[in-house]
Amino acid sequence: MIGFPTLKTVSGTIVDSLMFLIEKEMNKYFNKPHVLEYEKRWPPSIFVSKKKYAGTKSLSGSVSTSLDISGLQIVKRNYPKACQESYKLALLNLLETGDIKSTMDIILDFLNKLSKREIHIRNLVSTK
Numbered sequence: 001m002i003g004f005p006t007l008k009t010v011s012g013t014i015v016d017s018l019m020f021l022i023e024k025e026m027n028k029y030f031n032k033p034h035v036l037e038y039e040k041r042w043p044p045s046i047f048v049s050k051k052k053y054a055g056t057k058s059l060s061g062s063v064s065t066s067l068d069i070s071g072l073q074i075v076k077r078n079y080p081k082a083c084q085e086s087y088k089l090a091l092l093n094l095l096e097t098g099d100i101k102s103t104m105d106i107i108l109d110f111l112n113k114l115s116k117r118e119i120h121i122r123n124l125v126s127t128k
Contacts, residue, residue, distance in 0.1 A: 044095045048072065054091050067092060082123035086110035 019038040027035045045055030052071035067088070073079045074087045086106065094103045113119050 044098065046091075046095070054095065056095050067095075078126050080124045080126050082110075082114075082119045085123075 016038075023036050023038045030036065045053060047053045048071070054067070054069045054072055054074075057066060057068040069075050069088075069091070072087075074084050074091070079087075090103050090106045093099070093106055097103075
């Protein structure tokens, strides 16, 4: 079984403050215009391979988070809309809670709807 730790115990503002301090100290060793810049943090993330990842990101200084996905089927336009939506729900659940069982329930719910023909055919069409 794979466990996904959640970082809800560490405040985002504490992490941001620490990163800004590190940025300031590290930039003492770089000549202008080359500087390090803290942009965003990804507390829970899934990295599949190079340029294929999913995670919740928070831009520096921001309290809110958003889903950041690259290279996975969910962002490709030739993937059916219904599949994208269920994939997104499952990823969000896994990243926010770390609970594999509830994530599997989301996937099984989608498959049940699919087998009972509860999903409109328009949402199952793939275009390229």
